Amino acid sequence: MIDTHCHIHDRQFDGDRDAVVARARAAGVRAMVTVGESVADSGRAVAAARDYGCFAAVGIHPHAAKDAPADIAAALRPLLAERRVVALGEAGLDYYYDRSPRDVQQRVLRAQLQLARDAGIPVIFHHRDAFEDFTAILREEWNASMRGVVHCFTGGPEQARTYCDEFGLLLGIGGVVTFPNAAPLRDAVQAAGIERIVLETDCPYLSPVPLRGKRNEPSFVTHTASKVSALLGMPLEGVIERTDANAGRLFGELNA
Ligand code: NI
Numbered sequence: 712m713i714d715t716h717c718h719i720h721d722r723q724f725d726g727d728r729d730a731v732v733a734r735a736r737a738a739g740v741r742a743m744v745t746v747g748e749s750v751a752d753s754g755r756a757v758a759a760a761r762d763y764g765c766f767a768a769v770g771i772h773p774h775a776a777k778d779a780p781a782d783i784a785a786a787l788r789p790l791l792a793e794r795r796v797v798a799l800g801e802a803g804l805d806y807y808y809d810r811s812p813r814d815v816q817q818r819v820l821r822a823q824l825q826l827a828r829d830a831g832i833p834v835i836f837h838h839r840d841a842f843e844d845f846t847a848i849l850r851e852e853w854n855a856s857m858r859g860v861v862h863c864f865t866g867g868p869e870q871a872r873t874y875c876d877e878f879g880l881l882l883g884i885g886g887v888v889t890f891p892n893a894a895p896l897r898d899a900v901q902a903a904g905i906e907r908i909v910l911e912t913d914c915p916y917l918s919p920v921p922l923r924g925k926r927n928e929p930s931f932v933t934h935t936a937s938k939v940s941a942l943l944g945m946p947l948e949g950v951i952e953r954t955d956a957n958a959g960r961l962f963g964e965l966n967a
Contacts, residue, residue, distance in 0.1 A: 712936060712951050713958045713965060714743045714929040716862045716883050716911035720759035723915040723926060732763050735929035742965035743929050746801050746835055748772035750786045760795040764967040768798040768835050776819035777811035783822040791830055797962040799827045800835025801862060807840040817848060824852040833961050834859035846873060853878055858961055863913050867895035868902040875907045881961055883911045886919030889938045900942055905953045910935055
């Protein structure tokens with residue numbers, strides 16, 4: 712299994728990161744992508760990837776857009792060149808929390824899309840309550856040679872179709888798919904099918920049922936894999952094999 716979106720460099724793991732990574736390996740998680748949320752946080756992600764034999768993404772989250780450096784490409788390029796960095800992200804729009812002004816979020820997203828296009832690197836998107844503006848920006852900045860994933864996808868079948876069919880994006884499926892009130896998301900997973908999804912935790916946030924409310928960690932991705940297996944009527948081994956292959960097409964082979 713591959714946890715395509717975690718934050719094991721987060722401070723919440725400072726006390727027991729070794730044990731968390733060991734539990735992930737023991738549970739069959741063979742690769743993890745730890746994702747940065749600002750320039751400084753991305754530096755921490757790169758360091759954790761090196762220290763723990765995993766992989767990193769570097770980028771500026773919409774929450775941090777208001778503090779982004781003036782020259783975003785110049786700040787991110789050295790990080791993108793680091794070994795073990797496999798994607799740019801997380802980048803996107805978050806109109807639910809609105810922690811950065813919306814015009815600033817949009818400018819920072821566009822700058823990162825231009826950088827990803829120039830660098831030929833896949834993008835990990837964070838999107839919440841901004842579907843219209845997000846897809847409008849993609850229509851201007853995205854092209855068919857680019858690869859990406861909508862992390863923590865929580866939309867219904869219609870949004871899934873737009874992302875997958877119009878932009879060729881994958882859907883990052885995490886603990887939310889196990890929540891009782893997530894019926895539209897489960898419909899979307901069934902509509903998208905196994906070829907379009909990758910597994911993730913977004914730990915330390917969003918623990919799956921039956922661990923909801925606890926700090927999340929990469930080993931818990933097994934609960935999400937089981938849920939997807941039940942939803943698609945596919946053996947667990949098949950879900951793991953196919954979602955790993957999807958992650959490989961997205962990021963390149965993740966061999967430690
Ligand atoms: Ni995240």
